[in-house]
Amino acid sequence: MAAGKLNVAVVGSSGYTGGELLRILLRHPRVAVTAVTSERSAGQPIASIFPNLAGLTPLICEPLDPAKIATKAEVVFLALPHVTAQEAAYRFHALGRKVVDLSADYRITDPAVYEKWYEHGHRYPALLTEAVYGLPELYRERIEKASLIANPGCYPTSAILGLAPLVRGGMIDLESIIIDAKSGVSGAGRSPTLAHHFPEVNEGLMAYKIGTHRHTPEIEQELSALAGKGVIVSFTPHLIPMNRGILTTIYARLTKFIDTAELRARFEEAYRNEPFLRLLPPGQVPNVRHVRGSNFCDIGVTADPRTGRAVIVTVIDNLVKGAAGQAVQNMNLMARFEETEGLLSAGLFP
Template identity: 45%
Template sequence: MINVGIIGATGYVGIEILRLLQKHPGVKVTSIVSQNFVGQKVSDIYPTLRNVFDMKCDALDIESISKKADIFVTALPHGVSKEVIPKLIALDKRVIDHSGDFRYKNVEVYEKWYGITHQMPELLEMSVYGLPELYRDKIKDAKIVGNPGCYPTCSILGIAPLLKNNIIETKNIIIDAASGVTGAGRSTDLPYQFCECTENYKAYKVSNHRHTSEIEQELSFLANEDILISFTPHLVPMKRGMLATIYGNLKTETSTSELVNLYKEFYKNEYFVRVLDEGKLPETKFTAGSNFIDISVVVDKRLNRVVVLSCVDNLGKGASAQAVQDLNIMCGYDEKTGLESPGLYL
């Protein structure tokens, strides 16, 4: 049995991890940290947990909580991790982090896009990007796993087979992606209030969303060359879910069926990646509440262009469920443990 602590447990990512781990036979949650609710039962904050998990929230006292768990999952704002993770590592703990602080290999790229000084670049050398389909072997022994953002997970897995097999031009890749409102976290900011979001659909941070750099880093690794993309995120009036539409120019003429077969071969051993048959398209309700990613591929023969549609739950494969998948790898469990439930659908 592995003892796990969750720091930032009462945000949407943290509480979803806590929910998922209630079904996990090899994990015991022994500490939940929330500075805003110290001493309160988490089941009073989230009543769905009543009689399921009634633990009280701990204060962020590293020395105290470090005695309670072997692995910590941190769901903290970007930049805050510098006060927490170095201390946990010094105490020989392992960490799965949800901020952007440990997703980058080039500290200058991080500082440019996040607008802050990293302050712990030496820890980047021991961190591993937490995308199991690409970094499974490194995640296994990692001290720090930087869990990917939801947009990068959806985008990278959607386009990876094309770049790895040199199928598309590396210039002019376009990604349009739309996310549910929980992608912004448990925020009370005006743009995320009900009356501002409902019956509305909008783009935001056009050409300068920080996840652009994260996607570019991983696509560059896949293609073995520097890649720049055009990435536009959108906010959709729903709680959870994400759909990315990816456009790439094909190098040679090919058919939809050929690319579907290529994708199925590329992901043939990946339980959580579902490549759809030709003519089938993903929908957010098919992945909501799960760790699955659904991908479809369509060739536009008029333009010799491929269109990829990639769909995840931004709180599932895009964050919390993927963290549990990483946790399973780190602990030597089957990756599916605690994650085999199908999507919510309704």
Template identity: 50%
Template sequence: MSNRIPVGLVGVTGYTGMELARILAGHPGLELVSVTSRKEAGKRLEDIYPFLRGTGPGALEISLPSPRELASRCRLVFLAVPHKTAMEMADALLCENVKVVDLSADFRINDKAVYEQWYATEHTRAHRLEEAVYGLPELYREEIVSADLVANPGCYPTSAILGLCPVLARGLVETDGIVIDSKSGTSGAGRKAKVGSLFCEVHDSFRAYGLGTHRHTPEIEQELSKAAGASLTVSFNTHLLPIDRGILSTIYTRLRPGTDLETVRAAYGEQYHGEPWVRVLPEGTLPETRWVRGTNFCDIGVVLDSRTNRLIILAAIDNLCRGASGQAVVNANLMLGLEPAAGLQAAPLMP
């Protein structure tokens, strides 16, 4: 009999569900014992994901989502389902005393009205917002350890927040005029068939989308405002890259008077000292998405354009791993008393 902790996964057919199944297949302390999907119920996991054949999760039969059934088998459940669906499932599981890591946006935004404005839907479980912990381990590790409900951060926000926190928290850059220019691989658009995500629409092209309207904007502003100790607004602009996975965020800020690059680099070293998943790159080296592929790393580089007094911050992550499923596993590890890095020690996949 396995001595690993049993966990479940609701919504196994999307890219984040797929990535979670991949990571959990090799996790030494967590055992995936239940996977659900309304569309694929009755099939084995290896039937829809042949790459899992011969692994423990591969033989699992996909079932219909049932909070009571999940609670009878699992200590923690990952929710890899769309917003609105997640809030109701999370509430039902919490009522059954099951811990939840929610990969949707339903519990990331503290203010109910702000959530409803950006997501154009009523938040029917707003009483859970106060107990939800934002799942960025570098900022909220202690709170995550004791949490029953963790709101796993969005992919773009993960890169932007980690990139900006050290300088905002120490008052090294101006809080107005910040521009976050982010590019994501196509998997960030989800696994559903959509014309805009077809190979011929994406390959050999590069385009912007969601300018001024992207739903990750309030999440970014919420956490950056906390870091800065004052409300701030950012210009957040997103683009679609013709690659499978990865995010590169290029962030433009203005240094405050009297601040130099040495002070900035010291701030990053201090902020992320001992943090296993943030790699502050040496001067002259800039992040690339291929250096973090398939891992939970966030690579950060900083450049000072002395001519314009702009501090340019670059942050690269894998949108499916650090930006979703890998970060969810770190949160689960912390919530269940396991080593935070368990199941995530693999080096980036190159080339």
């Protein structure tokens, strides 16, 4: 354990979000990473799995043994597949450790809804009631006091941030919401599959899981909480041949038409003090290129007088604001560090 620093472990460190957590945490001034896990690469230096970390850490991967890892870390990040994370979160939580779970296992508050969409029962419904949905822009005060964070999904982060001011302000017809989102291939994780093989994806663009993607109930749960009544959305994800990034275009009918300047003013008011949300100047449109490697979410708003719709475009890096960066933002809040500590950096350009 490193004295004077917050000791943290990354469980599932050999995957894409695990690697991104390490990239961020190894340069965080108030944190020491004391343990990393991988089953398949146990015994190997993590820097041999992520050559970009060479020279920055001597950490060796170890198998997932909660009792052992809990002796080395006060906060545990779980970058595991769903279902596997259920048990790990339970074990670490029972050992008194704070947990930030990047999987979907503790995001859906109703276990029956989780079971329906994830085709697996929830073994720890009591712990589920203690989890806090880790979207700081909505739940900052609750996150500060939480012991288990359900870190949001990447698509839900981009969709909810684009819709929250409209839904909370009663500005749109809740039955008219269409969310059209495009994600880079790292969103599918590091394990190779045919659908994500380079020749299958490169120079193509396709929609998938239309109306059936597992992030749908998560988006609807959070929008319903904001609206105070049930919200159903049309959500269509797309796979796009780039490594990182999500661009989400949201369409919704305005209940009372306002022009773009007024719409932008409403977003400005809602997000004025948000360190990671950048509302773009009028006439500018978000581009995933501008947030790659950063924890920012860029937002562009337009009111279309011809259709009476608000058209909101958001961009995030799925591995940063959509996963590891948001997880560190949540850790900062739980540890009462500056919320932006270790995170406030420009992305890569070009």
